[in-house]
Amino acid sequence: MHPVDTMGQTREGAEYGFAFLDEDAKRELRRTIFKAVCIPGNQVPYASREMPIARGFGTGGMQLTLALLGPDDTCKVIDQGADDSVNAANIRNFFALTCPGVTGTLRTEAASVIQTRHRIPELRLRADQILVFQVPYPDPLVVVEPNAATRRRMHGRADYARLWVKLYEDMVAFDEITISHRYPTRINGHYIIDPSPIPRFDVPKLHQADCLYLFGAGREKRIYAVPPHTDAVPITFNDVAFAVESFRDKATGKRHCCRRCGADDSFLDEFLDDDGARVFQCSDAAWCDMRLERLEAAE
Amino acid sequence: MSVLDLPRLWRPETHQALFRRILDATARPGTLADTADLTEGAPAALAALATFCDNTQTLADLTGSLGATDWAFLDVARAAPEAADFILADGATAPGFTPRLGTLDLPDGGATVIVTVAALDGGATLVLQGPGIKDSRSIAPRGLAPGWLAARARWCADFPMGVDFVLADGQSLMILPRTTQITGA
Numbered sequence: 001m002h003p004v005d006t007m008g009q010t011r012e013g014a015e016y017g018f019a020f021l022d023e024d025a026k027r028e029l030r031r032t033i034f035k036a037v038c039i040p041g042n043q044v045p046y047a048s049r050e051m052p053i054a055r056g057f058g059t060g061g062m063q064l065t066l067a068l069l070g071p072d073d074t075c076k077v078i079d080q081g082a083d084d085s086v087n088a089a090n091i092r093n094f095f096a097l098t099c100p101g102v103t104g105t106l107r108t109e110a111a112s113v114i115q116t117r118h119r120i121p122e123l124r125l126r127a128d129q130i131l132v133f134q135v136p137y138p139d140p141l142v143v144v145e146p147n148a149a150t151r152r153r154m155h156g157r158a159d160y161a162r163l164w165v166k167l168y169e170d171m172v173a174f175d176e177i178t179i180s181h182r183y184p185t186r187i188n189g190h191y192i193i194d195p196s197p198i199p200r201f202d203v204p205k206l207h208q209a210d211c212l213y214l215f216g217a218g219r220e221k222r223i224y225a226v227p228p229h230t231d232a233v234p235i236t237f238n239d240v241a242f243a244v245e246s247f248r249d250k251a252t253g254k255r256h257c258c259r260r261c262g263a264d265d266s267f268l269d270e271f272l273d274d275d276g277a278r279v280f281q282c283s284d285a286a287w288c289d290m291r292l293e294r295l296e297a298a299e
Numbered sequence: 300m301s302v303l304d305l306p307r308l309w310r311p312e313t314h315q316a317l318f319r320r321i322l323d324a325t326a327r328p329g330t331l332a333d334t335a336d337l338t339e340g341a342p343a344a345l346a347a348l349a350t351f352c353d354n355t356q357t358l359a360d361l362t363g364s365l366g367a368t369d370w371a372f373l374d375v376a377r378a379a380p381e382a383a384d385f386i387l388a389d390g391a392t393a394p395g396f397t398p399r400l401g402t403l404d405l406p407d408g409g410a411t412v413i414v415t416v417a418a419l420d421g422g423a424t425l426v427l428q429g430p431g432i433k434d435s436r437s438i439a440p441r442g443l444a445p446g447w448l449a450a451r452a453r454w455c456a457d458f459p460m461g462v463d464f465v466l467a468d469g470q471s472l473m474i475l476p477r478t479t480q481i482t483g484a
Binding site for chain 1: 311312314315316318319321322323325326327350351352353355356402403404405406407409411429430431432433458459463474476477478
């Protein structure tokens with residue numbers, strides 16, 4: 001029996017062990033994950049393996065997920081909240097191809113492992129769930145220090161003075177901190193992490209969560225973690241409060257709602273519909289569907 | 300010998316299942332990871348080593364409990380406890396060594412110390428606080444010499460440097476990462 005690829009074609013000679021990676025690679029990933037969880041927020045280097053997609057397309061997250069998955073897992077993959085975009089769909093197909101027994105799902109509550117690109121699901125994750133982030137740039141200090149060895153030394157000593165200066169300069173020049181996503185977040189009072197390009201809206205979900213968060217940067221060869229019930233504080237000033245996206249209509253002052261499910265508390269995507277009208281819709285497709293189901297059931 | 304003929308402890312699918320339980324226990328220090336149903340009676344400490352060790356790692360066995368077969372399957376190099384990635388030690392005897400603590404730049408170079416104890420309950424109560432613990436959690440390992448806690452406090456005094464502990468009784472494991480603060484009840 002040969003595996004079937006995403007195009008439905010049988011591929012001769014394409015037989016792999018469970019979860020694609022060889023056992024040595026998985027064991028190294030597991031050791032790295034272990035140390036990452038033991039030292040919350042510390043970027044642990046690892047030997048990022050070649051994946052059948054290019055680095056920068058989620059290979060870090062894929063390697064984490066492959067090191068975690070067992071045949072009784074249920075796996076969900078999202079890209080900006082959606083299960084059906086090309087990155088998420090292909091990665092999910094790849095897991096189906098290489099991890100026999102693993103069940104794919106679109107439902108957040110059904111998944112034991114969720115791999116995500118740039119969102120944290122709206123539904124609060126449980127203690128038995130793991131969220132795996134695909135990380136393009138793991139180091140928040142890269143905006144203030146080009147030398148990797150120097151950045152590493154700064155992290156070890158929790159020397160984040162120049163990051164604070166960057167935020168201060170933002171306040172002087174623009175009257176607000178101009179970082180919209182990848183907001184620097186301090187973990188357990190020491191390391192500051194780049195929480196991957198999640199919107200500000202999702203940053204508070206890192207704080208004192210029930211689930212484990214794992215971050216994998218394949219191109220940059222780093223793994224880091226935020227364990228459950230750990231402080232995760234977006235850095236800001238005493239007199240400048242951290243603010244999430246408000247989605248308020250500038251004219252009316254009212255918050256926009258999802259055009260499908262009517263949610264007024266979710267992270268919204270803004271786009272133009274076929275008639276050129278500006279509309280808003282939940283970015284988290286599973287959340288939107290669940291709300292619609294509940295609304296239909298209530299009728 | 301095909302994969303199917305291997306004793307269960309050394310099969311890839313066992314290592315995956317063990318890792319997930321160890322990961323859960325690491326994310327929630329003080330909770331138990333039960334290995335009994337996965338390892339056909341092999342000690343939990345050996346199960347932890349089987350999950351993590353290979354020929355890129357070094358191990359110091361201070362208990363002398365690993366047999367030639369275990370070493371062969373672990374495929375891990377021997378090292379002094381001061382230099383080893385993994386240290387297997389007996390909790391009844393206070394440590395007479397200083398493990399690798401990592402450096403400020405690379406704190407993940409700190410050793411993983413696997414300490415065997417008589418049991419993970421029934422001893423004096425210790426209260427844990429830190430990442431992975433909501434408010435606090437109590438544990439009561441039995442057969443852990445007092446010198447261990449003093450040594451651990453010393454080794455983990457300068458975060459992010461430190462060592463990560465795995466406490467093991469016969470068939471279960473408990474993880475105490477360097478961030479966990481331990482106080483007597």
